Amino acid sequence: MQTYLTLPSPFNPEDTIHLLEPVDADRNAVLRQVLSGEYAKPFVIDDADTRSLHFSLSLIQSTMQRRNAWALELEYTQAMMSFWLFIPRPRRILMLGLGGGSLAKFCHRQLPACEVCVVEIDPHVIAFRDLFDVPADGERFQIIEADGAAQVAEAARTGARFDVVMMDAFDRYGLADSVSSAAFYRQVAEILSGRGVMVANLAGEKDARAEHLAMLGEAFDGRLLCINVPEGNDVVLAFANPAFEPRWRELANQAKELRKRSGLDFPKFVQWLERSQRHYWG
Structure with a gap:
């Protein structure tokens, strides 16, 4: 079991900070x-x-309610679950980026018939999994220490398919370099099942987001919908099915049912997605 150096926080003595250091380190x-x-x-x-979970003082990567470890605390993570509107019963989900495991835990609990595979390149992030109550590896849940883009390329080579690919692949400098290419997004489109959906969290500089949106648009032939989250993130959904067309009335009804099941505000997500159609659908 992983051990941590736990000290009073230097920012507020009533809080604590956990570090991946030996207990006899120079505190x-x-x-x-x-x-x-x-x-x-x-x-x-x-x-x-x-x-x-912090990558630096200014960059909080993930937040968990201590009294409800399975809840999605940040609104952008809630918005990333909007894929559920379009894939009601996913069988396989590939997640690129673990962070504090919020999305991984939520999917593991809410989708009991689904296999969840999480790819995380940083062993130090994985080392905090117990602090965030991330499930142990098992028959339908596993964490792989690897580069997400390399894992996608391997899936494309072997013919593996996923109903959902979720990308939240950030380091302390922003979106990881390995996922910042048109070739990467084309391979994601290749490994999706026929009606599959990619969900990408974009954050950071406006120009970088625009570049990723352009690459996504090229890989998915313009089949994009986007939620502009008030926290400052763009959550982009990209659709594999060339014949897909959103049916907003049906989606609004599904959203009410999903809100009952999950507690998330799916009706709001539908409204945001519908507003984005004129910008990203063509």
Whole structure:
């Protein structure tokens, strides 16, 4: 079992910080690195209500409610579940990026007939899985330490197919370089099942988002819908089926049922998606 160095937080003595360091590490030196931004590993901060994975002081990668570890705390993660409107019973989900495991846990619990495979390149992120109550590997859940783009390429080579591919592949500098290419998005389109959906979280500089939207549009022949999340993220859905056309009245009815099942505001997501159609559908 992974051990952590746990100290009073340098930001608020009532909170705690968890670090991937030996218990006999020079505590003052480690905390100085965290405060200066020189600390190279992710770390976790607990306050009274939440547990958050940080890549730096300014970048919170994931947040979990300590009293409800399975809830989706951040709105962009809730919006990423909007694929459920279009794939009611997914059988296989591939996730690129683990973070604090919020989406992985939610899908594992809410979709009991679905296999979830999570690919995470950073072993230090994986090392915090127990703190975030991420399920153990088993028959329908596993975490693979690998580069997400390389895993997609391998799936394309072997003919593997997924109903949903979810991408939340960030490091401390933004979207990972390996997923920032047109070839990557073309391979994602290749490994989706006939009616499959890719869900991509885009954040960061406006120009970088525009580049990714352009690459997604090319790979999926313009079949995109986008949710502009107030937190500052763009959640993009890309559809594999060339004949797909959103039926908004049916989706609105499905959204009400999904809200009852999950507690998430799917009717709001449908409204946001419908507003985006004129920009991304053609």
